[in-house]
Amino acid sequence: MLVRTLLAIDSPRELKRIRTLLGGPGVLLSTVGKKTALWEGAGSEPFDLLVTVRGALSEPAGETLRAIRDLPYSPDVIVVSSQENAEERAELLAAGCLAVVNLELDDDTLRESLASLVERRRENSRLRLLSRPDDQRLGDFVSSSPSMSQLLSIARRVAASDTTLLILGETGVGKEWVARGIHAEGPRSGGAFLAINCGAIPEGLLESELFGHKEGAFTGATSDRRGHFELAHGGTLFLDEIGEMSSQVQVKLLRALQEKTIQPVGSERLIPVDVRVMAATNRDPVEEMEAGRLRRDLYYRLGVVTLVVPPLRERREDIPDLVANYFEIYRVRLGRAVYGIDRNAMEALVEHDWPGNVRELINVMERAVLLCTQEEITLADLPPSIAGVRPSPIAGSSGLAESSDVPLDESWLRLPLPEARREAAAAFERRYLSALLELTGGQIGETARQAGVSPRALFERMKQLGLRKEDFKRVRPPEA
Ligand SMILES: Nc1ncnc2c1ncn2[C@@H]1O[C@H](COP(=O)(O)OP(=O)(O)OP(=O)(O)O)[C@@H](O)[C@H]1O
Ligand SMILES: [Mg+2]
Numbered sequence: 001m002l003v004r005t006l007l008a009i010d011s012p013r014e015l016k017r018i019r020t021l022l023g024g025p026g027v028l029l030s031t032v033g034k035k036t037a038l039w040e041g042a043g044s045e046p047f048d049l050l051v052t053v054r055g056a057l058s059e060p061a062g063e064t065l066r067a068i069r070d071l072p073y074s075p076d077v078i079v080v081s082s083q084e085n086a087e088e089r090a091e092l093l094a095a096g097c098l099a100v101v102n103l104e105l106d107d108d109t110l111r112e113s114l115a116s117l118v119e120r121r122r123e124n125s126r127l128r129l130l131s132r133p134d135d136q137r138l139g140d141f142v143s144s145s146p147s148m149s150q151l152l153s154i155a156r157r158v159a160a161s162d163t164t165l166l167i168l169g170e171t172g173v174g175k176e177w178v179a180r181g182i183h184a185e186g187p188r189s190g191g192a193f194l195a196i197n198c199g200a201i202p203e204g205l206l207e208s209e210l211f212g213h214k215e216g217a218f219t220g221a222t223s224d225r226r227g228h229f230e231l232a233h234g235g236t237l238f239l240d241e242i243g244e245m246s247s248q249v250q251v252k253l254l255r256a257l258q259e260k261t262i263q264p265v266g267s268e269r270l271i272p273v274d275v276r277v278m279a280a281t282n283r284d285p286v287e288e289m290e291a292g293r294l295r296r297d298l299y300y301r302l303g304v305v306t307l308v309v310p311p312l313r314e315r316r317e318d319i320p321d322l323v324a325n326y327f328e329i330y331r332v333r334l335g336r337a338v339y340g341i342d343r344n345a346m347e348a349l350v351e352h353d354w355p356g357n358v359r360e361l362i363n364v365m366e367r368a369v370l371l372c373t374q375e376e377i378t379l380a381d382l383p384p385s386i387a388g389v390r391p392s393p394i395a396g397s398s399g400l401a402e403s404s405d406v407p408l409d410e411s412w413l414r415l416p417l418p419e420a421r422r423e424a425a426a427a428f429e430r431r432y433l434s435a436l437l438e439l440t441g442g443q444i445g446e447t448a449r450q451a452g453v454s455p456r457a458l459f460e461r462m463k464q465l466g467l468r469k470e471d472f473k474r475v476r477p478p479e480a
Helices: 012-022 061-069 086-094 107-131 146-159 175-184 203-211 247-259 285-290 296-302 318-334 343-351 357-371 410-414 417-440 444-451 455-465
Strands: 003-008 027-031 049-053 076-081 099-102 165-168 193-197 236-240 276-281 305-308
Touching (some): 012 027, 012 049, 012 107, 049 107, 061 076, 076 086, 086 099, 146 305, 318 343, 318 357, 343 357, 357 455, 410 417, 417 455, 444 455
Parallel strands (some): 003 027, 003 049, 049 076, 165 276, 193 236, 236 276
């Protein structure tokens, strides 16, 4: 997601420095000249982040910051300051400023801290705008197909009960949304909805993540930790990618479901818990059972009610609505003067098979709105695989740009450099991660370690890039 950043800094030298350090893929910079204009000048143009100096915030600063936070998209504010002033810093942070950044830092450190603030903002907006966990109600589901209506009506019925649920469906079909919707419309809506992605957590840690652990239970357990079962008490625990759980953890999970008590790793104590469990998987559970990866007893216990969310290609009626919905979100979000989608483009979108389902559709719409230079989105704004044309990579004429270079996709030439760089980076990332996953046999923990990122971040990125770890898995060694 693009982070629109407004710079309101009066010193030309400082402005130039911040521009250079902050600019990059995924950041759209604009500048407000006069400090009085500050955010008012940008009132019509949405932005996510304001980088400014203390002097530009009219007094009282607390109120000004609140007014900024009240603008659409609740922008975050970063104050840059050329002197370290602890009192001022405390005052600004207390008033709701995201961060106060000292300009005395050297370029590299400053670049890094700005980048991490942008990342934080990006993550916050993503959660707020696209997955708004609290608003994901069944009624907000964009769909008009008979198969989804039927699914939603069953979902409403089971919402009122406390039964365990198993939600099946391909990646990106909306399983988590269904789970959140059922939670939000059931008697537990006042309690927490905690989601845990069993595939994103290294195998050895999942047990402690679910049930907690006692200090000293294993190397690295330096203090007691509460597990998700305990934290979700009174609410719902959503176990995503249940097929990724080791047999040992499956046994413990079954016991927790049957006895409604948990036992933290390394502890003697049994803790009673009141949690509704919903589980999801994008694999075929019967096949998983036959292959010995999913325990039968657990499957029957979880699947008291099983919901299957159909893939998008089996409910094409939903595509136009979804396209319109995400078109509007990104049109506003990216502030583009685009007014619609032409017939050919819509036809191509409806005909596409969507292996990544709604998640893929969301990415395609973001890209199309970004690429569009006309009033309407046309075939030219869609990825070649959807528009039905073959990409025509412009091969390097020097003869050097063969296999080692990312081929230049013609559509990049219609993007501003930062966005083109972002797309090229994604293409590179897909290749890099595929190669690394190939080497590790699809092990998330090991791949993340080698790539120097957290397993969670890796998993999320893989989803965005449409990579599935099971495609890299070697035959599993038998469980000990
Ligand atoms: N009917 C819908 N209307 C609007 N948005 C939807 C709909 N279905 C799914 N989405 C969006 O699509 C994205 C993917 O949905 P979700 O995370 O629920 O899928 P999932 O089935 O859990 O995927 P995975 O198997 O990869 O975990 C989310 O951003 C969600 O908000
Ligand atoms: Mg999911």
